[in-house]
Amino acid sequence: MKTRLTTAFAAFLLFGGAAYAQTTVVVSPEQETVIREYVVQQEVQPITPPADVTIEVGSTLPETVELRPLEAPELQVEYQYVVVDGRTVLVEPETRRIVHIINQ
Numbered sequence: 001m002k003t004r005l006t007t008a009f010a011a012f013l014l015f016g017g018a019a020y021a022q023t024t025v026v027v028s029p030e031q032e033t034v035i036r037e038y039v040v041q042q043e044v045q046p047i048t049p050p051a052d053v054t055i056e057v058g059s060t061l062p063e064t065v066e067l068r069p070l071e072a073p074e075l076q077v078e079y080q081y082v083v084v085d086g087r088t089v090l091v092e093p094e095t096r097r098i099v100h101i102i103n104q
């Protein structure tokens with residue numbers, strides 16, 4: 001019984017750790033600078049998210065929020081974004097999950 005629990009716990013840690021690694025996005029200061037400059041050039045109007053949506057990493061944006069493409073080839077990432085309260089919110093397009101927030 002103890003072996004089964006230990007194996008199950010190890011599997012939980014392994015898969016839980018893998019899931020955490022997949023949700024963690026590292027954006028370097030240089031990448032943030034490129035993204036800031038790109039967003040400023042696009043002159044994107046900020047959005048007001050629905051009242052029941054919290055703007056934080058890990059939250060999911062509803063389909064009603066229009067995402068903008070992040071077309072900066074030098075970044076080599078495939079995120080979309082919205083601007084909320086002066087912050088650039090990077091979103092994973094497939095899941096609409098917020099992966100990083102850049103304060104302007």
